[in-house]
Amino acid sequence: MQTGFFFQALVYLCAAVVAVPIARRLGLGSVLGYLLAGAAIGPFALGLVGREGADVLHFAEVGVVMMLFLIGLELEAVRLWALRGALLGLGGIQVVATSLAIGVTALALGAEWRVALVAGLVLALSSTAIALQSLREKGLARTDAGERAFAVLLFQDLAVIPMLVLLPLLGAHAAGAGGAAHGATAIDALPAWGRALATLAAVAAIVLAGRFVVPPLFRAVARSGVREAFTAAALLLVVAIVLLMQSVGLSPALGTFLGGVVLASSEFRHELEGDIEPFKGLLLGLFFLSVGASIDFGVVAANGASVAALVVGLVAVKAAVLLALGRAARLSAEQNLLFAAALAQGGEFAFVLFSLAAQGGVLAPEEADLLVATVALSMAATPLLLLGWERAVRPRFGARRAAREPDAIDREGPVILAGFGAFGSIVGRFLLANGVETVVLDADSDHVALMRGFGIRAYYGDASREELLRAAGAERARLLIVATGSLETMRKVIHTAKHDFPKLRVAARARSRVEAYELLDAGADAIYRASLDTALRSGADALRALGFPAYHAHRAAQRFRRHDEASWRELAAVRRDERVFQSRARESLQLLERLLREERDVPDPVDDNAWDAASLRAERARRDATDC
Amino acid sequence: MSNAILVLFAHPALQRSRVQRALAKAVRDLEGVTFHDLYEAYPDFDVDVAREQALLAAHDVVVLQHPLYWYAAPPLVKQWFDLVLEHGWAYGARGTALVGKRFLCAVSAGGDEAAYCAEGENRFSLRQLLAPVEQTARLCGMEFLDPFVVYGTHALGEDEIEAAAAAYAARLGALRGAER
Ligand SMILES: Cc1cc2nc3c(=O)[nH]c(=O)nc-3n(C[C@H](O)[C@H](O)[C@H](O)COP(=O)(O)O)c2cc1C
Numbered sequence: 001m002q003t004g005f006f007f008q009a010l011v012y013l014c015a016a017v018v019a020v021p022i023a024r025r026l027g028l029g030s031v032l033g034y035l036l037a038g039a040a041i042g043p044f045a046l047g048l049v050g051r052e053g054a055d056v057l058h059f060a061e062v063g064v065v066m067m068l069f070l071i072g073l074e075l076e077a078v079r080l081w082a083l084r085g086a087l088l089g090l091g092g093i094q095v096v097a098t099s100l101a102i103g104v105t106a107l108a109l110g111a112e113w114r115v116a117l118v119a120g121l122v123l124a125l126s127s128t129a130i131a132l133q134s135l136r137e138k139g140l141a142r143t144d145a146g147e148r149a150f151a152v153l154l155f156q157d158l159a160v161i162p163m164l165v166l167l168p169l170l171g172a173h174a175a176g177a178g179g180a181a182h183g184a185t186a187i188d189a190l191p192a193w194g195r196a197l198a199t200l201a202a203v204a205a206i207v208l209a210g211r212f213v214v215p216p217l218f219r220a221v222a223r224s225g226v227r228e229a230f231t232a233a234a235l236l237l238v239v240a241i242v243l244l245m246q247s248v249g250l251s252p253a254l255g256t257f258l259g260g261v262v263l264a265s266s267e268f269r270h271e272l273e274g275d276i277e278p279f280k281g282l283l284l285g286l287f288f289l290s291v292g293a294s295i296d297f298g299v300v301a302a303n304g305a306s307v308a309a310l311v312v313g314l315v316a317v318k319a320a321v322l323l324a325l326g327r328a329a330r331l332s333a334e335q336n337l338l339f340a341a342a343l344a345q346g347g348e349f350a351f352v353l354f355s356l357a358a359q360g361g362v363l364a365p366e367e368a369d370l371l372v373a374t375v376a377l378s379m380a381a382t383p384l385l386l387l388g389w390e391r392a393v394r395p396r397f398g399a400r401r402a403a404r405e406p407d408a409i410d411r412e413g414p415v416i417l418a419g420f421g422a423f424g425s426i427v428g429r430f431l432l433a434n435g436v437e438t439v440v441l442d443a444d445s446d447h448v449a450l451m452r453g454f455g456i457r458a459y460y461g462d463a464s465r466e467e468l469l470r471a472a473g474a475e476r477a478r479l480l481i482v483a484t485g486s487l488e489t490m491r492k493v494i495h496t497a498k499h500d501f502p503k504l505r506v507a508a509r510a511r512s513r514v515e516a517y518e519l520l521d522a523g524a525d526a527i528y529r530a531s532l533d534t535a536l537r538s539g540a541d542a543l544r545a546l547g548f549p550a551y552h553a554h555r556a557a558q559r560f561r562r563h564d565e566a567s568w569r570e571l572a573a574v575r576r577d578e579r580v581f582q583s584r585a586r587e588s589l590q591l592l593e594r595l596l597r598e599e600r601d602v603p604d605p606v607d608d609n610a611w612d613a614a615s616l617r618a619e620r621a622r623r624d625a626t627d628c
Numbered sequence: 629m630s631n632a633i634l635v636l637f638a639h640p641a642l643q644r645s646r647v648q649r650a651l652a653k654a655v656r657d658l659e660g661v662t663f664h665d666l667y668e669a670y671p672d673f674d675v676d677v678a679r680e681q682a683l684l685a686a687h688d689v690v691v692l693q694h695p696l697y698w699y700a701a702p703p704l705v706k707q708w709f710d711l712v713l714e715h716g717w718a719y720g721a722r723g724t725a726l727v728g729k730r731f732l733c734a735v736s737a738g739g740d741e742a743a744y745c746a747e748g749e750n751r752f753s754l755r756q757l758l759a760p761v762e763q764t765a766r767l768c769g770m771e772f773l774d775p776f777v778v779y780g781t782h783a784l785g786e787d788e789i790e791a792a793a794a795a796y797a798a799r800l801g802a803l804r805g806a807e808r
Contacts, residue, residue: 620782
């Protein structure tokens with residue numbers, strides 16, 4: 001069999017290109033498409049990838065690792081805190097109750113207590129990748145059930161951390177028993193408690209490095225201003241973590257997941273997400289493919305009845321617990337069924353955790369294989385269950401559409417501010433002082449670091465990138481204020497925003513009349529000319545200094561501004577016809593000339609009849625004259 | 629034991645004023661008088677409440693001087709009332725900051741005195757038209773003094789205006805020495 005890298009890549013890509021569109025056309029969703037394609041090319045069907053018995057998942061480790069990094073990146077501390085109720089309530093109860101139910105069943109079936117414990121804990125987890133991907137694909141992520149499912153998945157992701165630490169402690173065998181997959185490593189020589197300690201130490205190392213070492217390094221790279229360098233740094237980070245974890249014999253998945261969690265609260269979160277986002281779909285696909293390919297049909301065939309029983313039992317037990325939970329959380333029957341269908345599968349961590357348990361001698365290799373096959377099949381069942389829900393359940397509940405109104409208070413912040421320079425910083429400080437949640441995007445990482453020091457939600461990155469705007473919450477934000485450095489970037493930001501988020505209102509600051517026209521043409525909904533108000537204020541103060549009453553000066557400035565805005569708008573239309581062959585400097589001069597000519601003919605911009613009693617006096621004088 | 633007097637002056641277009649300008653000129657530099665031009669201090673109507681309350685607290689007599697526009701004060705005065713006379717400070721169970729002070733309206737009106745009575749063109753006396761201000765002062769525990777009014781401004785000549793200004797200065801001088 002060919003095993004070269006490019007051949008493997010060819011096979012995976014072909015499978016994806018062929019299977020996914022077909023699966024979608026059939027309404028099965030991309031996830032099932034990938035899984036089926038994976039099974040088809042896997043060692044147990046066509047045998048195009050992986051040799052029988054070899055760890056196919058190994059090839060896809062990149063996929064798993066990247067995906068877990070991305071999942072970690074979503075676990076921003078603020079967001080976790082906002083969800084704490086649902087996390088602990090729903091997630092906590094789900095994990096504990098499901099573990100108990102599965103563990104007790106396993107014991108009743110005669111399993112050893114450690115096997116029962118491991119199986120219970122690990123199988124309680126669901127697949128974040130499959131559940132979220134399927135829900136998003138079907139537009140169900142923002143339903144009641146979708147949001148509850150998200151909270152449960154988040155809790156499970158967090159629960160993995162202690163599980164990874166605790167598993168080595170259960171190890172039955174003495175040192176050196178495991179390590180089949182990665183060969184003997186330093187950690188295998190340690191006693192069980194030593195391994196637990198080593199895991200803890202590695203976790204601590206990643207957390208500390210992510211907090212104190214990585215951000216300054218990223219800042220340095222960011223300062224160079226080369227976007228590719230930053231992408232490279234992001235990938236470098238992931239690869240470094242993987243190698244570090246492998247060298248001490250720990251799970252790379254855990255490492256990158258933690259790395260993601262730590263960086264989720266840093267200013268680089270959105271830029272990282274934006275950098276990896278384009279790969280994410282592919283990586284997820286690769287992961288699903290490898291799950292499909294890893295289903296050991298040999299094992300399945302040999303233990304047909306018990307595998308079938310295990311899969312059905314697993315899904316049934318998980319669904320039962322979820323349904324009870326959903327009821328307690330007052331989900332409608334329709335939403336509750338969706339909630340259960342979305343989460344009633346084993347998770348990707350099961351692959352990592354079961355192989356860890358096998359290495360530690362807690363599980364026999366055959367037991368581990370059986371369980372892994374069960375989990376993979378339960379994952380494959382999820383798209384089918386969701387399909388069933390869509391076809392059989394939803395129609396019965398009439399047209400009460402899933403997607404509910406967006407929350408009045410948005411997690412993502414109602415205002416996005418691109419550019420925190422002289423202008424942006426004033427707007428930003430003003431909004432923050434008024435308690436308006438504001439997400440700041442800035443291309444200067446020193447700036448961003450400073451703001452974060454004050455607890456401002458600031459992110460480093462190029463705001464004209466669709467992914468960054470999306471990551472900052474452009475889909476839900478109500479207003480985008482554009483005040484970045486160059487006219488070119490501003491135009492790009494406006495263009496991206498208008499193109500990808502047509503509902504988002506865009507306000508832009510302009511530093512000159514001509515710039516204002518350019519931004520208007522770019523599609524900004526509102527233009528703020530940066531020097532207009534300040535110039536008029538100093539003009540008003542000049543009047544005061546000359547002895548004009550303050551209120552007169554104030555009104556004169558306001559009136560002049562109204563006049564200026566009006567003539568600016570008027571000229572915008574004319575300009576479009578005349579402009580074509582002109583330079584900006586020339587145009588600016590012409591505009592000025594035109595304005596000066598017009599204003600010369602207006603004698604006193606405020607001299608209306610306000611509070612004028614002269615005509616009253618004249619009338620009175622006439623009346624007095626006739627009276628006499 | 630002389631009383632400190634605060635003149636709250638409101639005229640939105642002083643450059644057009646004849647009467648009020650003369651009245652203001654006559655009292656602005658008097659000893660013991662703090663002359664406070666509201667339109668000059670708050671052209672954007674953004675009244676500084678703390679500053680105004682401190683000024684009120686530091687004086688014994690409050691004079692509200694303004695032309696009569698549509699039978700009332702110019703709008704900044706209303707804004708000033710609404711913002712400065714806070715519940716719990718100016719009125720209410722614990723609002724005693726103004727109790728015992730005296731309050732004088734100094735008003736100029738285009739209409740003749742004869743027009744300000746039940747049979748006249750304006751159908752109410754000026755005192756009646758000032759009822760909301762009077763009641764406001766009362767609610768804050770202030771004594772509402774008999775208003776100082778310049779009637780018929782449209783028909784006044786320079787000399788008459790000067791005479792009115794002198795009368796106004798005399799009225800404030802008397803208030804400065806007067807015991808309650
Ligand atoms: C907008 C406006 C409204 C006025 N309304 C009244 C009024 O209701 N009754 C009245 O007697 N005079 C009225 N007048 C006349 C003013 O009271 C008079 O012009 C002013 O007191 C003269 O003072 P000054 O020269 O300082 O402006 C009004 C004048 C203006 C400009």
